[in-house]
Amino acid sequence: MFQFPIFFDVLSPRKSRACASVQSMQAQNPEFREYVRKIFESARFISHLGIELTDIEAGTCGTRLTVRAEHAQQDGVVHAGVIATMADHTAGGSAGTLLRKGQRVLSVEFKMNYLRPAAATELRCNGTVLKAGRTLTIAESEVFAIRNGESKLAAKGTFTLAVLDG
Amino acid sequence: MFQFPIFFDVLSPRKSRACASVQSMQAQNPEFREYVRKIFESARFISHLGIELTDIEAGTCGTRLTVRAEHAQQDGVVHAGVIATMADHTAGGSAGTLLRKGQRVLSVEFKMNYLRPAAATELRCNGTVLKAGRTLTIAESEVFAIRNGESKLAAKGTFTLAVLDG
Amino acid sequence: MFQFPIFFDVLSPRKSRACASVQSMQAQNPEFREYVRKIFESARFISHLGIELTDIEAGTCGTRLTVRAEHAQQDGVVHAGVIATMADHTAGGSAGTLLRKGQRVLSVEFKMNYLRPAAATELRCNGTVLKAGRTLTIAESEVFAIRNGESKLAAKGTFTLAVLDG
Amino acid sequence: MFQFPIFFDVLSPRKSRACASVQSMQAQNPEFREYVRKIFESARFISHLGIELTDIEAGTCGTRLTVRAEHAQQDGVVHAGVIATMADHTAGGSAGTLLRKGQRVLSVEFKMNYLRPAAATELRCNGTVLKAGRTLTIAESEVFAIRNGESKLAAKGTFTLAVLDG
Structure with missing residues (x-):
């Protein structure tokens, strides 16, 4: 009698756990790709760091980032602030894909967990919307440290973004 | 030349995004199920609320919880504190599965996001370890609100747990 | 030429640091005390746990709470979920004092840090608004563990609350 | 009969609330100032951004930062990532003051709340240790946006840092 959509199959949590919160999302603005590109192009700090939109x-x-000497903290690995910046902006980009024309998002809070020191030549980040609401969007970002062809989850963050009209 | 494990395929983030951080985990203690059951049985607050281990x-x-009148907050939905308790203990349970014999875990911090008001007759929660380290374990919990055979992601949290010897 | 209000004296951070964010707050609803009392009286889970409004x-x-056996986790100290519930509801109470008549608040996310195991016979909690905005209020809670006449900061949390009309 | 230290006077929460968690801290390393200076001098990303140690x-x-064009996000205010970097490194600096000789700290997680858009010519940040433990230190940072001689709390964060030997 119970009919669960495949990704919310909590009655057999063993199988579905990792993807439990995945839903297909619908863009409201047909020009959402142009809009997100603009969020990246017009943010001076993002281009200054070298963070590039890939997807x-x-x-x-x-997004991706070629690690440079100036991204390092005292022990040589990438500074937590670089990773937080990348995670924040990529989460914002993912939230931006679901806005209506004329809206914008603003980070109101976020939380980062650093799982491993990011000793890397390149960072890759994926942002995903967990819930797109009328006034708030919740998104997650995962940051991967890449070195010698190996990719490791270095950090994960959760972001609350305010949806603003105009 | 590049050989990425399937769940870390960051070169094609489109496909792997949602499951990017899934890794197979290895239990260190052959009696980990008994240990986790004990964490639930001996925690008075958990049995008092009615939170049951399912997996x-x-x-x-x-875990699961049949919602009772005393779990409500002022507007009738389940109190954020009930959900946080369930998410915390389930994250702790998932961390407990990967401990060595004699170790235990203790929450040092967590962050909850409430995605929807939990108007539900039942809650289900899945806890998953993101990283099991020597002294710290990072885990996530997703809490689903179930009503009329429908299940919705109501909250998600991230937990940092200290791994203690004895 | 520079005129800093006393609690924002960032030019001499040494003196003002701990109290840097304190501002006097103005209630908008003359009956804010009645309203906050109602938030506590009508929340079943709060009275069920025994959390009492003191201020x-x-x-x-x-708020305060006399610790009972059913509040314990597996190692005998107060469960992190009890502390989170108290911190959340007290932060909500502090946010409630600054609402206009007819508004209410709802926790959208929070983060708790547990500084010490709460081996206590009583808990006390203070909630303080950091920023009361039009649509979001940010508040903090500190939870103190009291035993043998000694009081220790056991946990601290930060809360984002949505301000809803009606 | 009850003797509470002045900053932990929870029996009269009205007076002490804002400063409730302030304790005097004891440095373990007589050269802690040199050590913290080194944390700032040797972190390339920090000097690259222009963040300076003041206290x-x-x-x-x-710490302080003169805002430059490259610190901006798309809407012209300082990027959340700049503020997070400053808050993180300043929290780390405060944690560094209480280490024993030979120890170092590493951010394991943090949470930022953005209270107001940081439209500013200068940022100031204060980091304060909440709890210095054997393996974990908890610290807070407040970031102030300064413009036209006015200073406003723009963001606040909580940081968990691992204490590492060598």
Whole structure:
């Protein structure tokens, strides 16, 4: 009698756990790709760091960064602030894909967990919307440290973004 | 030349995004199920609320709760504190599956996001370890609100747990 | 030429640091005390746990809890979920003091840090508004563990609350 | 009969609330100022952004940043990532003041709340240790946006740092 959509199959949590919160998302603005590109092009700090947009789909956003000497903290690995910046902007990009024309988002809070020191030559980040609401959007970002062809989850964050009209 | 494990395929983030951080986890203690059951049985507050263990695998833990009148907040939905308690203990249970014999975990911090008001007759929660370290384990919990055979992601949290010897 | 209000004296951070964010807050609803009392009386889970309101001022709220056996986790100290519930509801109470008549607040996310195991016979909690906005209020809660006449900061949390009309 | 230290006077929460968690902190390393200076000098990303150390005391740290065009996000205000970087490194500096010789700290997680858009010519940040533990230190940072001689709390964050030997 119970009919669960496949990704919410909580009655057999063993199988579905990791993807439990995945839903297909619908873009409201047909020009959402142009809009997200603009969020990246017009943010001076993002281009200054060298963060590049690689992927835009409804509900998700991908970015990459070639690690430079100036991104390092005292022990040589990438500074937590670089990773937080990348995670924040990529989460914002994913939220941006689901806005209506004329709306914008603003980070109101976020939380980062650093799982491993990011000793890397390149970072990759995936942002995914968990819930797109009328006034608030919740998104997650995962940041991967890449070195010698190996990719490791270095950090994960959760972001609350305010949806503003104009 | 590049060989990425399937769930870390960051070069094609489109496909792997939602499951990017899933890794198979190895239990260190052959009696991990008994240990996790004990964490639930001996925690008075958990049995007092009615939170029941439904699922234990290496790296994950599942729980359920039949919602009672006393779990409500002022507007009738389940209190954020009930949901946080369930998410915290289930994350702790998932962390417990990966401990060595004699170790235990203690929540040092967590962050909850409430995605929807939990108007529900039942809650289900899945806890998953993101990273099991020597001294710290990072885990996530997703809490689903179930009503009339429908299940919705109501809240998600991230937990940092200290791994203690004895 | 520079005129800093006393609690924002960032030019001499040494003196003002701990109190840097304190501002006097103005209640908008003359009946804010009645309103906050109602938030506590009508929340079943709060009275079920035994959390009592002790203090209501514009921008702040105080609560207490006599620790009972059923509040314990597996190692005998108060469960992290009890502390989170108290911190959440007290932060909500502090946010409630600054609402206009007819508004209410709802937790959208929070983050708790547990500084010490709460081995206590009584808990006390203070909630304080950091920023009361039009649509979001940010508040903090500090939870103190009291035993043998000694009081120790056991946990601290930060709360984002949505301000809803009606 | 009850003797509470002045800053932990929870029996009269009205008076002490804002400063409830302030404790005097004891440095363990007589050269803690040199050590913290080194954390700032050797972190390439920090000097690259222009973040300067202004204040070091046992348990606290102060920094400043002259805002430049490259710190901006798309809407012209300072990027959330710049503020997070400053808050993180200043919290780390405050934690560094209480280490024993040879120890270092590493951010394991943090949470930022953005209270107001940081339209500013200068940022000031104060980091304060909440709890210095054997393996984990909890610290807070407040970031102030300064413009036209006015200073406003723009963001506040909580940081968990691992204490590492060597």
